[in-house]
Amino acid sequence: MHDNRFAVVAKAGDRIADLSTPRPIIDEDRLAANISRVQSYMDEHGLNFRPHIKTHKIPALATAQVAAGAKGINCQKVTEAEVFANAGFEDILITFNIIGVPKLERLAALNDRISGLKVVADSQVTVDGLSAHFSGRKPLTVLVECDTGGARCGVQTPEQAASLAKYIAAADGLAFGGILTYPKPQSADAVEAFIQSTLKQLAAEGIACPIVSNGGTPSLFQAHLVKSATEHRAGTYIYNDRQMIRMGHCAQDDCAMHVLATVVSRPNADRAVIDAGSKALTSDLQGFTDFGLVVGYPEARITSLSEEHGVIDLSACTGQLPQIGEKLFIIPNHTCVVSNLFDTMVFHRSGIVTRVEDVAARGLVW
Amino acid sequence: MHDNRFAVVAKAGDRIADLSTPRPIIDEDRLAANISRVQSYMDEHGLNFRPHIKTHKIPALATAQVAAGAKGINCQKVTEAEVFANAGFEDILITFNIIGVPKLERLAALNDRISGLKVVADSQVTVDGLSAHFSGRKPLTVLVECDTGGARCGVQTPEQAASLAKYIAAADGLAFGGILTYPKPQSADAVEAFIQSTLKQLAAEGIACPIVSNGGTPSLFQAHLVKSATEHRAGTYIYNDRQMIRMGHCAQDDCAMHVLATVVSRPNADRAVIDAGSKALTSDLQGFTDFGLVVGYPEARITSLSEEHGVIDLSACTGQLPQIGEKLFIIPNHTCVVSNLFDTMVFHRSGIVTRVEDVAARGLVW
Known part of the structure; x- marks a missing residue:
């Protein structure tokens, strides 16, 4: 019954670029650095x-x-x-x-x-x-x-x-x-x-x-x-997230979680639509007015989400714009709620999958 | 590994009042009426x-x-x-x-x-x-x-x-x-x-x-x-939801889904805290400024959610206020996203469980 839900989504050695989207991924080096940085402070x-x-x-x-x-x-x-x-x-x-x-x-x-x-x-x-x-x-x-x-x-x-x-x-x-x-x-x-x-x-x-x-x-x-x-x-x-950047706890490069998404539509000059909606990014605003930070496109704004679509306003962007089929790395507003939406989590180092962990405590009954 | 996740949460004949919370529940009669009403219109x-x-x-x-x-x-x-x-x-x-x-x-x-x-x-x-x-x-x-x-x-x-x-x-x-x-x-x-x-x-x-x-x-x-x-x-x-009421598609009594929650804290006169947070109600606002309709307490406003807590502002309420341990029935802003958070769905008629269905297409990879 749950074949799909627990399907193998990736294995060690796979390329992140080949993964099906949407999918949160965790950068191993940033993860390790975040654990170490905070523990060192506590120890000190x-x-x-x-x-x-x-x-x-x-x-x-x-x-x-x-x-x-x-x-x-x-x-x-x-x-x-x-x-x-x-x-x-x-x-x-x-x-x-x-x-x-x-x-x-x-x-x-x-x-x-x-x-x-x-x-x-x-x-x-x-x-x-x-x-x-x-x-x-x-x-x-x-x-x-x-x-x-x-x-x-x-x-x-x-x-x-x-x-x-x-x-x-x-x-x-x-x-x-x-x-x-x-x-x-x-x-x-x-x-x-x-x-x-x-x-x-x-x-x-x-x-x-x-x-x-x-x-x-x-x-x-x-x-x-x-x-x-x-x-x-x-x-x-x-993991860190966009809210932690705003609050001064970390820099963008300390964010270990990205939601990997694909541009599936460019209906007009100012709009891109991605396959990450509220079932990938969640609707948590955390004080923002948009739904995540698109790496490499700082002026892009994810203005609305439906379950499987994210609508991006590109009107403020300069330079090259995202094209259909392009994969985007998104730093979510709130990382904890993204974890709750996926049964497995993919980890990588420099774009190569290192391991896939079961999100064992996700979606539990009380 | 997934014992907890797929634990039996209820069985036919159980009382809804005895269920652990938070938990979405579906009213069988309203469900059947919603299916019938819309299909009749289409047929007509x-x-x-x-x-x-x-x-x-x-x-x-x-x-x-x-x-x-x-x-x-x-x-x-x-x-x-x-x-x-x-x-x-x-x-x-x-x-x-x-x-x-x-x-x-x-x-x-x-x-x-x-x-x-x-x-x-x-x-x-x-x-x-x-x-x-x-x-x-x-x-x-x-x-x-x-x-x-x-x-x-x-x-x-x-x-x-x-x-x-x-x-x-x-x-x-x-x-x-x-x-x-x-x-x-x-x-x-x-x-x-x-x-x-x-x-x-x-x-x-x-x-x-x-x-x-x-x-x-x-x-x-x-x-x-x-x-x-x-x-x-x-x-x-x-199922219908709070947004459908506002848009004139249905009345409150046509909403088949409620999120059942328990009041776990009354820190002061104006505040109640329930065990339903963004992992039960989701953060979908759908144009509202609060996170659901509390049945029986129309002036209560669910003003903020963290993952496992919902904070309710009672300051506008008149009459009796919710007490610690009381179970509340909440109509969510958006029903589809609530379905996505739970591995099983409990159905009932007049407060008695009729069946529990696996939410088989929840949280699937793409």
Whole structure:
């Protein structure tokens, strides 16, 4: 039934130029340099590093991250963590409020078979659900998620953080593991102030806080400014993308992922259409008004996507224009969501395929 | 390796309320009514109907569409067409310029085994590639794609359409099959004028035009106004979505797909966070400024998505607000792209699971 889906798309030694498109490809040298550059920074500042696997979803890449010095990994759902546990990982942090019987049952089974599973919570409702499920079993480690400007999940104040930590510490079946921030980029001072206030209150209550986990790729090279953090989490840095260029984290030549596409139509002088649409590039804008950076054609704008078509406005381009049949290399706005669309990922060095990896944690149920 | 990915997510008789989230679900009664309503309209107006399978990607649903009276199906890529050929479909139109050796080879193999394969072309480059590959083989039927306002692919004028038709008719290995439009919604007069002008020029050249294929769900119930069309193509109508409501094609109660999500956090009075992010709802805006319609909470706005989180602004809501653990039914902006994210689709009637179908043509390579 899934013959097509898992068809061999390439093998080592093939030429990237001969691949069918659209297809994301990963430059091995840039990948290795990205892993090394960030790990070196963490080592220099004595910070534990916990890569988020959401960007690649491939156990072999997490293995490379740990081999470089990472202390554990970060997953976003239980089923992702299962894939990495199957591959031998023990220190896994799931940064999500786990709610509902199906997820709690899988979580408990996972906790029974690895040594370092940790989750987060930001409410008593979440903690009550975890406690009811883990009471009488091997205890689960729970960190308090704090909203330090990210405006997503998280307790809103240090007082709430300390209060929930105390609640976790007292709950059956749970162990308080520390605090975690989801910060707004470039807000090291605000993050540090939130953490220090929380730690002070925890100390007053006599509650130890083993982990202070900070996160994000855009602000990664400011991680050392959050002095109370014991570890940093980041995912996108391993591939990098157009948003990371804009945010100053990397240069265009640090982007390891390109979406390879073919020009399939040139309906008029100003328009090219490629075979990469929202099912290859995704519709993530990330603050841009177009859908990716076309390497070699900096004035080209991918103005609209349908599922299998990308429409490129060439009206601002000077010089030679892309022709029908030409292959384009596109740096996507957001690399993590592209990984989620493809069952396999092709790696290459200087245009020759080195390996093809199964994107094992793609599209999992929860 | 793929145990998780193809895990049993539900079985007939399960309660939708017990499913793990996020998860798209399809209402069987609405699905059947959507198929019936559109086919009845086509029958009433004597139009052949060719459903686009991109919306569901499930052979069993295409079988239901054909059982209701559809004359064939529409796919967007060769590998999708292979899945439906495997399921017994013979009349398949692929509405794409097929370029490049890997795609052409698969296309030729497919043409050898089904009777009614057809593709489109909008340039001599595409036609030359097809002709070189099909010369000396079973001929391939090729339609000319026309841009009648859709601003994607397609020849720009009736003169170009007639000229390319003549070029196809004269090409080795190819048969001219007709013309195809990708119209802007609500532009029946412009589409009809383009077609009539093309047909007149073809007649003057003595070239028969067996098929005139028009398309689109938003303008579907104006399809009879394009009097020269012999068939209409549409995909989204089978599930419907928020965009189709806005465009006047359907009402909220005609939307067969909901994304089921759980509230996992209520960080403050105005904010809820759900476990459906861009990996469930997709980032397709389709002209909206938020990411879906929350049934029962019409003032709630899904203002931002990360991969596994959706942030809902509740500030405009009156009355009771969603609580942590509550399950929400969300009508996505664009249903076709949601189908592409899940390996299986759950169907239900009045909240009880009726069947689970493999989304067999999801995420295929090209």
